Amino acid sequence: MKIHEYQAKELLKAYGMPVPGGILAQSPEKVVEAARTFIGRIGKACVLKAQVHSGGRGKAGGVKLAQSPEEAGRLAKDMLDMKLVTKQTGPEGKIVRKILVTEAVDVAKEYYVSVTGDNENAGLVIVLSADGGTEIEETAKVHPERIEQIPVSAIEGLKSYECVRAAKALGLSGEAAKELPGILRQMVRLYLEKDCSLIEINPLVLTKEGHLLCLDAKINFDDNALFRHPDISVLRDPMEEDPKENEAAKFGLNYIRLDGNIGCLVNGAGLAMATMDMIEHFGARPANFLDVGGSASVEKVTAAFEILLSDSHVEAILVNIFGGIMKCDVIAEGIVEAAKVVELTVPLVVRLEGTHVDEGRRILEASGLPIIQASDMADGVKKAVEAAEKARSLPEGGERA
Numbered sequence: 001m002k003i004h005e006y007q008a009k010e011l012l013k014a015y016g017m018p019v020p021g022g023i024l025a026q027s028p029e030k031v032v033e034a035a036r037t038f039i040g041r042i043g044k045a046c047v048l049k050a051q052v053h054s055g056g057r058g059k060a061g062g063v064k065l066a067q068s069p070e071e072a073g074r075l076a077k078d079m080l081d082m083k084l085v086t087k088q089t090g091p092e093g094k095i096v097r098k099i100l101v102t103e104a105v106d107v108a109k110e111y112y113v114s115v116t117g118d119n120e121n122a123g124l125v126i127v128l129s130a131d132g133g134t135e136i137e138e139t140a141k142v143h144p145e146r147i148e149q150i151p152v153s154a155i156e157g158l159k160s161y162e163c164v165r166a167a168k169a170l171g172l173s174g175e176a177a178k179e180l181p182g183i184l185r186q187m188v189r190l191y192l193e194k195d196c197s198l199i200e201i202n203p204l205v206l207t208k209e210g211h212l213l214c215l216d217a218k219i220n221f222d223d224n225a226l227f228r229h230p231d232i233s234v235l236r237d238p239m240e241e242d243p244k245e246n247e248a249a250k251f252g253l254n255y256i257r258l259d260g261n262i263g264c265l266v267n268g269a270g271l272a273m274a275t276m277d278m279i280e281h282f283g284a285r286p287a288n289f290l291d292v293g294g295s296a297s298v299e300k301v302t303a304a305f306e307i308l309l310s311d312s313h314v315e316a317i318l319v320n321i322f323g324g325i326m327k328c329d330v331i332a333e334g335i336v337e338a339a340k341v342v343e344l345t346v347p348l349v350v351r352l353e354g355t356h357v358d359e360g361r362r363i364l365e366a367s368g369l370p371i372i373q374a375s376d377m378a379d380g381v382k383k384a385v386e387a388a389e390k391a392r393s394l395p396e397g398g399e400r401a
């Protein structure tokens with residue numbers, strides 16, 4: 001689960017980490033009021049920050065400096081309800097509904113610091129870079145040597161020499177070097193206590209006065225552990241989540257939307273991953289990850305088809321089922337029943353293998369539905385990719401399936 005920057009900063013603050021003062025506002029009037037508190041009190045400008053679940057807001061116009069409350073009001077009018085399109089949101093963007101008004105900080109230098117899980121050492125890893133502020137993915141590609149990774153034991157916690165290594169990686173000295181260990185220790189503590197999957201501070205800044213301050217914060221949580229953190233669960237903002245993913249969750253479907261053109265309905269996460277890889281191999285891209293699980297009922301399959309078909313990027317659907325516990329005849333019946341309820345507007349390719357496969361294929365055959373059957377997985381993927389290409393080349397309103 002993701003949360004907003006303002007919520008992440010409240011958590012950091014509760015853990016004793018240095019964050020600038022901020023006030024959340026949802027209307028231009030409230031933004032003006034908030035700006036007045038900062039500008040009047042500290043005699044400084046303030047920064048308006050669009051609260052959406054996405055990074056890259058600065059470059060997309062979601063972070064603006066205001067020198068006066070009036071200017072803050074004008075900027076807020078433009079920012080609220082605007083569609084913010086960042087590198088991470090995709091072309092559909094995200095609607096800005098909340099603004100964090102925060103004090104403008106005199107920044108001397110920006111750093112990157114994050115804590116995440118590390119499978120290799122079965123613990124955590126602290127990732128640091130002296131090139132903060134900009135996209136870390138870009139730095140990782142172009143200058144991997146400028147990124148330091150420090151594995152940390154989840155049991156023993158952060159050691160002093162690891163903190164020294166971190167301060168060195170950022171090139172810190174003086175007061176700031178003394179402040180860093182406390183920040184890292186609290187990040188690790190927060191990560192473990194709240195079952196996070198990522199805490200990213202980008203940028204962590206060195207102020208002109210020589211102190212460290214968390215200027216941006218992103219915290220993600222492990223969904224499987226949310227049941228033991230009611231205080232974190234309440235931070236969920238359904239408006240920020242993909243409606244298709246929320247719908248899928250209602251039916252117990254493990255669905256994640258991606259940006260490709262081949263809709264996938266698969267049983268088992270491993271097979272679903274392999275299917276996605278094979279789609280890429282044959283030159284197309286998966287529109288989603290979807291694991292219907294081991295006990296797909298007709299309702300589940302119908303819901304899955306509805307979700308896939310409501311995605312306008314989907315040009316063909318590929319059903320890839322290996323019947324182990326799940327029987328192929330049951331899934332075939334599910335597909336036929338689902339096709340009666342939802343209109344199939346794109347080509348449907350089905351690959352069935354495993355328990356009761358002959359009966360499953362016979363049911364599909366007898367249904368009279370325009371289903372393209374596949375003999376094996378590669379055949380299925382190839383047929384789905386071809387069907388999508390063919391559907392795309394048809395003129396608007398042409399026959400599709």
Ligand code: ADP
Pocket residue numbers: 020047049054055056057058059063102103104105106107110133134202203215216217
């Ligand atoms: P995003 O990562 O979504 O682009 P950030 O919060 O990191 O958003 O803001 C982008 C940039 O804007 C930062 O790298 C920093 O240079 C500047 N910035 C953000 N908040 C402030 C602030 N309170 N004072 C001064 N500059 C800021």
Ligand code: MG
Pocket residue numbers: 055056133202203216
């Ligand atoms: Mg940032």
